[in-house]
Amino acid sequence: MDDLNEPILPGTAATDYERYLRTDELLSLQKAPGEVVHHDEHLFQTVHQSSELWLKLACLELAAATSLIDVDRPSKAVRLLRRANDAVALVTRHLHMLDHLSPIDYAVVRTALGHGAGFDSPGFRQVHHLSPAAGDAFVRLRARRRVSLLEVYEHADEADDLYQLAEQLLTWDERVIEWRFHHLKIVERIIGGHVIGTQGTPVEVLGKRIDVRFFLELWAIRDEITRRSPRGADGHGNG
Numbered sequence: 001m002d003d004l005n006e007p008i009l010p011g012t013a014a015t016d017y018e019r020y021l022r023t024d025e026l027l028s029l030q031k032a033p034g035e036v037v038h039h040d041e042h043l044f045q046t047v048h049q050s051s052e053l054w055l056k057l058a059c060l061e062l063a064a065a066t067s068l069i070d071v072d073r074p075s076k077a078v079r080l081l082r083r084a085n086d087a088v089a090l091v092t093r094h095l096h097m098l099d100h101l102s103p104i105d106y107a108v109v110r111t112a113l114g115h116g117a118g119f120d121s122p123g124f125r126q127v128h129h130l131s132p133a134a135g136d137a138f139v140r141l142r143a144r145r146r147v148s149l150l151e152v153y154e155h156a157d158e159a160d161d162l163y164q165l166a167e168q169l170l171t172w173d174e175r176v177i178e179w180r181f182h183h184l185k186i187v188e189r190i191i192g193g194h195v196i197g198t199q200g201t202p203v204e205v206l207g208k209r210i211d212v213r214f215f216l217e218l219w220a221i222r223d224e225i226t227r228r229s230p231r232g233a234d235g236h237g238n239g
């Protein structure tokens with residue numbers, strides 16, 4: 001009988017847990033205590049590295065969802081998009097760990113960053129690269145089914161899979177906007193709102209970029225639905 005404590009997976013680590021998860025490599029990707037310019041670099045690096053991992057997963061799911069939409073499997077795509085959306089929400093939660101950084105301490109951490117800046121985040125680059133394709137796939141799917149976006153919303157019960165897909169894509173936009181908003185507040189809290197970033201970008205520019213949206217038609221259809229509604233044209237009331 002097999003000794004269940006003996007590793008059977010390929011690799012050199014002592015256990016299959018470490019071999020499968022490649023914990024040796026993973027845990028050597030952070031600076032050691034003797035290498036940091038300030039203790040808080042550990043927190044800073046952990047938040048960024050874990051954010052990149054979750055964004056990598058979110059983007060894998062988004063790309064897979066896009067392929068599923070293109071082969072007429074919107075319900076399966078919705079399941080992956082829900083997961084992707086929750087992953088982006090986690091990245092926003094991670095940001096709040098940086099509330100523990102003081103401006104004075106971060107001023108020291110910053111000296112270790114060179115010209116590094118979030119614009120070069122592979123995760124966020126992928127978000128920008130992949131999102132438009134998901135929207136385009138949804139347009140193609142509706143064309144194949146000969147249904148307009150308005151009809152998807154008007155007949156949400158019959159077109160439930162398309163309705164759910166539209167809503168998950170809208171949530172993706174919303175989650176990325178939420179991340180940008182919280183990122184700006186973290187930045188203002190730690191380095192201030194009127195200074196220049198490590199790659200030369202004024203923090204004010206981040207404020208102007210909060211509202212970047214990938215799926216404009218999904219937002220615009222709300223206007224159309226409200227305008228067409230009985231109270232749509234009168235502009236009275238609270239909402």
Ligand code: HEM
Nearest residue numbers: 048051117118119121124187190191197198199200201209
């Ligand atoms: C101490 C915390 C942080 C500070 C002070 C900070 C500061 C900044 C600044 C100043 C910029 C403008 C670019 C420049 O530096 O010139 C920027 C951009 C950016 N940062 Fe951060 N950041 C922080 C944490 C994070 C984290 C945890 C992430 C997650 C990966 C992140 C991702 C980004 C991204 C994606 C951009 C580009 C934003 C856009 O496209 O509008 N940042 N950050």
